[in-house]
Amino acid sequence: MSKVYIALQDNDESRYIVEAIEQDNPAATVIHNPAMIRIENEGRLEINRHTVEEIMGREWNIQELHLSLITLGGHVEEDDDSLVLHWNT
Amino acid sequence: MTAKKLSLKEKYSLLTRDLDWEYSYADRKKAFPYEEFEGIKITDWSKWEDPFRLTMDSYWKYQAEKEKKLYAIFDAFSQNNGHLNISDPRYVNALKLFLTAVSPLEYEAYQGYAHVGRQFNGVGARVACQMQSIDELRHCQTQLHAMSHYNKFFDGLQDFRKMHDRVWYLSVPKSFFNDARASGPFEFLVAVSFSFEYVLTNLLFVPFMSGAAHNGDMATVTFGFSAQSDEARHMTLGLEIIKFLLEQHEDNVPIVQKYIDKWFWRGTRLLSIVSMMMDYMLPNKVMSWKEAWEMYFEDAGGALFKDLARYGIRMPKFSEVIEKEKEHISHQTWWTFYNYGHAAGFHTWIPSDEELDWLSEKYPDTFDKYYRPRWEMAKKLEAEGKRFYTKALPQLCNICQIPMLFTEMDDPSQICFRDSIYEGERYHFCSDGCKTIFDDEPEKYVQAWLPVHQILQGNCGGPELEKILSDFYGFNVGADNMDMKGSPDEKRWKAWKGVA
Numbered sequence: 001m002s003k004v005y006i007a008l009q010d011n012d013e014s015r016y017i018v019e020a021i022e023q024d025n026p027a028a029t030v031i032h033n034p035a036m037i038r039i040e041n042e043g044r045l046e047i048n049r050h051t052v053e054e055i056m057g058r059e060w061n062i063q064e065l066h067l068s069l070i071t072l073g074g075h076v077e078e079d080d081d082s083l084v085l086h087w088n089t
Numbered sequence: 090m091t092a093k094k095l096s097l098k099e100k101y102s103l104l105t106r107d108l109d110w111e112y113s114y115a116d117r118k119k120a121f122p123y124e125e126f127e128g129i130k131i132t133d134w135s136k137w138e139d140p141f142r143l144t145m146d147s148y149w150k151y152q153a154e155k156e157k158k159l160y161a162i163f164d165a166f167s168q169n170n171g172h173l174n175i176s177d178p179r180y181v182n183a184l185k186l187f188l189t190a191v192s193p194l195e196y197e198a199y200q201g202y203a204h205v206g207r208q209f210n211g212v213g214a215r216v217a218c219q220m221q222s223i224d225e226l227r228h229c230q231t232q233l234h235a236m237s238h239y240n241k242f243f244d245g246l247q248d249f250r251k252m253h254d255r256v257w258y259l260s261v262p263k264s265f266f267n268d269a270r271a272s273g274p275f276e277f278l279v280a281v282s283f284s285f286e287y288v289l290t291n292l293l294f295v296p297f298m299s300g301a302a303h304n305g306d307m308a309t310v311t312f313g314f315s316a317q318s319d320e321a322r323h324m325t326l327g328l329e330i331i332k333f334l335l336e337q338h339e340d341n342v343p344i345v346q347k348y349i350d351k352w353f354w355r356g357t358r359l360l361s362i363v364s365m366m367m368d369y370m371l372p373n374k375v376m377s378w379k380e381a382w383e384m385y386f387e388d389a390g391g392a393l394f395k396d397l398a399r400y401g402i403r404m405p406k407f408s409e410v411i412e413k414e415k416e417h418i419s420h421q422t423w424w425t426f427y428n429y430g431h432a433a434g435f436h437t438w439i440p441s442d443e444e445l446d447w448l449s450e451k452y453p454d455t456f457d458k459y460y461r462p463r464w465e466m467a468k469k470l471e472a473e474g475k476r477f478y479t480k481a482l483p484q485l486c487n488i489c490q491i492p493m494l495f496t497e498m499d500d501p502s503q504i505c506f507r508d509s510i511y512e513g514e515r516y517h518f519c520s521d522g523c524k525t526i527f528d529d530e531p532e533k534y535v536q537a538w539l540p541v542h543q544i545l546q547g548n549c550g551g552p553e554l555e556k557i558l559s560d561f562y563g564f565n566v567g568a569d570n571m572d573m574k575g576s577p578d579e580k581r582w583k584a585w586k587g588v589a
Contacts, residue, residue: 002392007295009314013307034375035302036295062097063143066151067158069318071291074391075396076140076325080097089395 004074004085005040014068020051036070044086102144106552111214121210127273130338134211140325149286159315163438166308176304177372179573182435183237185245191234192264193253197266199225209275217326225317235308243578245434245569254432256562257540260490264361272529276348281326284352290320293363300371333401342401356523358489364419376449382415388548407522413498418519420460425494434564436573439467459501482541487516488523512540
């Protein structure tokens with residue numbers, strides 16, 4: 001299985017999103033670089049709207065991710081409740 | 090009763106697919122004349138997916154918010170004299186290269202997507218190209234705004250358009266996009282959406298921009314990351330495009346593979362300038378070119394090709410050469426610019442002792458053996474007052490237009506050099522990769538505008554080099570070029586910082 005990854009700008013919004021990702025993907029690795037946070041995981045990574053909303057304490061639209069997103073790797077599946085990155089092999 | 094809220098999928102369908110209409114009075118084939126030109130077979134355009142399901146209404150909403158954040162930071166940077174907080178004035182030379190070599194590519198991408206967006210029979214593809222076209226125009230504008238602050242204080246940022254069109258080394262990025270835009274619409278998508286966006290922009294916009302933050306340049310890191318968040322959408326789309334083409338018809342597979350082979354090779358050649366920006370031009374370094382290459386090309390690109398193997402797609406041709414090049418290209422490229430520092434629109438320098446040690450540590454198998462001795466020699470000559478500049482004009486590769494500076498990868502003491510004869514004329518190449526591209530479409534590449542040939546033919550305001558640099562390229566000779574040491578940039582910096 002290959003790694004999928006996502007990189008977010010190191011800003012206030014991202015801290016909550018990263019926390020939500022860590023909660024929902026316990027095996028994920030979080031790497032801090034200047035101005036950015038990279039999260040990678042074998043095969044699959046989920047970002048769930050409900051978890052982000054709970055941690056942020058407000059409503060959060062999954063497409064708000066675009067405001068903090070830098071880059072990603074893997075197939076993307078997006079709907080109203082989650083954004084999933086995955087590889088098929 | 091309140092109206093039911095549409096799901097993302099429903100909204101996406103209404104605001105993209107349902108925008109299409111049947112043609113009652115025109116032949117669809119005639120309306121989209123380039124669609125069959127390359128031999129690509131499309132059986133069902135409705136299978137085209139945009140995984141992010143971004144529609145114009147949310148696109149404007151989020152892009153506007155991104156722009157507000159971006160310009161707030163530009164303002165703060167400018168009000169706070171942000172240029173005084175950068176790590177070292179040498180850093181700005183990377184921005185000069187960025188402004189002249191990269192920003193015009195964004196504009197070319199904008200024009201390219203506006204063009205191909207008209208060429209597809211499927212509405213999903215047309216909408217996707219339209220949004221990407223607007224993104225690329227935004228990138229060009231934000232880059233110009235971010236760097237305009239530096240133009241008030243440093244030399245070499247005054248005339249990027251003229252420089253892009255005329256300067257010898259800038260023919261490298263220019264020819265890449267000219268080649269893509271002179272291709273059919275599907276080749277353009279494989280070149281730019283897939284090969285360039287999916288694998289190669291990460292190497293430009295992620296570790297280099299993290300490096301910009303590390304060097305105190307908040308304006309650049311902000312436009313870089315803001316642009317790359319659009320690239321994340323473009324990459325996702327690039328991957329979907331490849332899957333779509335491969336799933337539509339098996340006859341598409343060899344055509345797509347040939348495009349991938351060509352554009353990955355051209356892309357790696359284009360990125361040789363980024364390699365030297367990472368290893369030599371960032372005073373505070375984040376990671377070496379080799380490390381960035383392993384992370385974004387080998388690991389991320391490798392995962393991608395493993396996934397595409399089920400369609401019969403293999404790694405790009407010459408990947409084994411590409412793998413060896415990560416040890417060498419930044420050193421070979423920066424050395425060449427150091428040699429031609431009198432003909433560049435930015436300053437060059439010898440790495441400091443600490444930087445040489447960093448390079449030895451990052452490139453333990455090659456740096457001390459092949460490249461450190463050159464810098465030790467250059468340092469000795471400089472100390473004796475004999476900083477040298479190469480006088481001869483370089484031989485250019487007829488495909489990538491880079492001077493013949495790359496070596497055989499198994500023998501870094503030997504310059505790599507290939508040639509082909511077409512209609513009685515001999516053409517020269519830097520590699521098997523570039524020769525293969527030429528041999529496949531010689532009638533296209535014999536038309537290449539090669540700067541050195543044009544200088545020799547008297548088409549660049551010659552014959553004196555100084556006139557070419559000043560009148561034709563638009564350089565302020567003596568200020569924009571030559572060594573960093575002793576330059577007006579360096580003198581001004583020392584005055585601002587109060588150091589002798």
